[in-house]
Amino acid sequence: MSASPRASGAAELPSRVPGGLAGTLLAFTEDLRSEGLAVGTSEILDAFAALEHIRWAHQPEFREAMAATLAKSPEDRRVFELVFERFFFRAAEAEAARRRITESGADAHGGMEVDLDTLRQQIAAALREGSEAALRDLARLAIAAFGQGEGSGVLGVDVQRIRRALGLRVEPQPDLPEDDPRRQGTPREQLRRFEAHLRRELERALIERTAALPPKRPLNELDRALPAGPIQDLAAVHRVVATLKRRLATQGHELRGRKRHAHVDVRRTMRASLQTGGVPIVLKYRPRRPRRPEILVLCDVSTSVTSASTFFLSVLHALHDAFRKLRSFVFIERISEVTEVFERERDFRAASEAISRDAGVADISGYTDYGRVWEEFLSLVVDELHPRATVIILGDARTNGRPPRDDVFAAITARAGRTFWLNPEPRLYWNYGDSVIAAYERHCTAFECWRTDQLEEFVKALTKPVAG
C-alpha cells in the first residue's frame, strides 16, 4: 500500500484561511488557546522565528519546533500533540475534499479477498513492532475488512467494534495457540495508538463520503491525562500528591517578605553600610518565615469511601510534609490519632498498612458514626481549637441513619478558625439517601473532591493567607 499523496499534512495547507502559512499557523495557535494553552503573542513570534531555521516541510522537525516554542510543560505538550494531530488532519482533509482528491484504492479493498485470520495476526504482530506507517496501513486494511458499510455513525462505537473483531485485548489470552502474537496480550499504549489510527482513518473515510468536515471534537479529560504506567491508580494519586506538595511549597514562598522582624541580617547590613562609609545606618533583617497554619485533619476510612480513602490518606501524608504543625485522625465508628504513624513512616504504603492494622477505628459494624466521632474529636483536641487552627474533614457525610449531631459539629467549627469539608462524591449525590452534608455545610466550607483539579482548588483555598 503506497503512501497517500497527502501523508505529510503540514506541507499542504488549505487556502480558505486567509494569510497562507501565517494564517494557518495563527489558526493553529487559536485552536491551542481554545483547548486551554496560554499561548502569548511573544511565543507565536518565537514560533515564526524558529520556522526560518528549520525544514518546515519536514513534519517531525516542524512539530518539534512548534512544541518547543508553544508548549511549555509536559501537560501542555500532551495537549499540543493532540491538537496538532486534530488541526493538521482536518486542515489536510478539508483541502483534499475541496480539491476532490480521494484516497486511491480505498474502495478497491471492499471487493478484495482478505484472509481475515492472517490479517488479525499481522495486525497483532505489527502492534508489537510498533511502526507508525505499518499501523496506519493496517488500520485501513482492518476498516476495509471489518468496517464495511456506513457504520453506526458514531466513530467511537465503530472503533471498538473493529477492535473486537480483531480480537485485540490488553489481558493475555491463554486459550489462543502458542504462536499467536495476541496470546501475551497487547500493550495498552500500543492498543491506544492503533485505536487512534482506526479513528483517524474512519474519520477520513467519512469526510470523503460526505465531502464535509464533521464538527471538531473537543478534548476530554481522559485525552488530556498523561499516559499512565502499568500501576495505574495509586501511582496516579502519587503524582497528583507530588504536584500538590510542590504547590504547597511555592505557596509558602509567596507569603515570604523582608518586612520588619527582630533578627538582623549581619552580612546584608554590613554590605549596605558601605553606602554610608561603613556606618550601619540602615539595618537589614532576615527574611520572615512564612506562617504555616495549624491543621487538624479528620479522615473517614470506612468502606463507603474505600477508593477515596487511599486518595485521602496519601493527601494526608503529603500534608504532613508540607505543614509543620499537623495532627491527623482517622475514623469509622470511633476516632484514632495517626499523627505519629505518619511521622514515623516516611513511606506511604507502610503508613497505610500500619493504620489499617493498628488504628482500631471500627468497633463492630464498620459503619461510620459521625455523632460519636465529633464528640470524641472535641474531647481530644478541645485545647488546640483556637482561631488560628484549621480543621479539615475528609468524608462522604453518610451517617448510615445515625443522628448527625450537627450541634457538636457546630461547636467544633465555632472554636476553630476555619473548617473545610472535602467530599469525594459529586455534588449531584449530596443529600441523597443517608448523606447529611447539608447539615454540616451550614457550619463549614464544603468542596466536592473527586478529581485532581478539584483538589487543587481546595489547596488554593487552604493556603490563601488568613487575615489576622
Added chain:
Amino acid sequence: MDTPPTDMHSPAPASAREVAQGLAQVGYLPGESTALVSFLATQLGKPILVEGPAGVGKTQLAKSLADYLERRLVRLQCYEGLDEAKALYEWNYRKQLLRIQTESEGAGWQDVQDDIFGEEFLLQRPLMTAIAASEPVVLLIDEIDKTDQEFEAMLLELLSDFQISIPELGRIEARTRPVVLLTSNNTRELTEALKRRCLYLWLDYPELEHELAIVRLHTPDLEERVARKLVEIIHRVRELDLKKPPSIAESIDWARTLLLMGAGDIDQQVFDQTMSVILKHRTDMDTVASRAGVVLEPSAA
C-alpha cells in the same frame, strides 16, 4: 550534510542534524527534539528551559553543548536563598573597607568613592561572568526550581535583554550572546514570565534502543547481549512504583560495575549483588527484590 567536516570548528551549526552529530562526537547522544531545540537556541539566541526527571542528562547536555561549541561553561548552581550577591555581582566590601582605612588620611571623599567602586572591587559572580565574557560562553543555570520566585524575576532582565544594571557602574550589556540553559527538576511550578522567554525542552527517559546506544557509547567493552539485557531490566524497573527510578547515569554506572566484575550475564545472583548501584532507597530495594522474578524473567524466557 552527508560528509561533515572532520574539524568541527563551526561556531554556528547550520542544521539540527549537525548539532546531533556534534554532540554525539563529544559523547552525548541527543534525541531528535534535543538536537533541534539546541540548534534553535543557537540560532534564535533564546534560553532553553530543560525539564525532566532527575538523571536524564539535563546538566550533561549543557556540558556537552559547551564542549561541542568549544565554549567555556559558566555554571550557576541554584539553591534556596540564592540572591543577587551570589549570582550576579558583589562589591568586595572587605577590600573596600581596607582601602578606606589605609588611605583615609588626606584623601577626599570623591577620590575614595571613585576609587572603591571600580572594577577592582567588583566580585564577578557566574551571571556577570557570562555576560561580561569576551568570548561567547554556555551559561548553565542549574536547578532553577530550587530558588525563590524573586530570584526568577531578577533573571528576566538578563534572559530577555542579556544585560544587567549595576547602580554604581551603570548598565552592562553582553558583549557576546551566551547560549543559556536552565534546568528544572519540576519540584515547583516556574513562573509564566520565565517560561515565556524560553524554548521548552522536556527530557524523558530514552527509548530502549536509544538508551542502549548511550550505554554502549560509554562502556564499549561490555558485550552487546549483556548491555541489552541491562537496559531491558532498567526499563522494567522504571515501570515499578519507585521513589527514585534509576536514571541514565545509573544505567551507565551499572554497566561499568558489571564490566569491572567481569559478569558475563545478569542472573539472580549478580542482580542481587549489584542492585544497590541502581537503587538508592531502602524501600525501593525491597520493592524490586519482591518483584525480582518479574524484573528478570521475561528476558530469560
